[in-house]
Amino acid sequence: MLHYEHVDNDLIQAEKTIRMALKSECDTASEKAALEEALNLVEKARETCRLAQKESITGLFTQNINM
Numbered sequence: 001m002l003h004y005e006h007v008d009n010d011l012i013q014a015e016k017t018i019r020m021a022l023k024s025e026c027d028t029a030s031e032k033a034a035l036e037e038a039l040n041l042v043e044k045a046r047e048t049c050r051l052a053q054k055e056s057i058t059g060l061f062t063q064n065i066n067m
Helices: 002-023 029-065
Strands: none
Touching: 002 029
C-alpha cells in the first residue's frame, strides 16, 4: 500500500510545481495551455491512484473477511 502513498506524494509535488509555474508569467499562450493540460493530467492521475488504492484496500479487506 505504501507505493500508492509515494505515487500520490510525487503527484502532489508535481501539481504544486505546475501551479507555481502557472502563477509566474508564462512566456506564451501555448506554454500556459501546456501547463494547464499537464495540471489536468496530474489531477486525473491522482484520482486514478486514489481509486486504485481504494480498490486494493477493499480487496484486501474482503479477502480477510472471507478467511
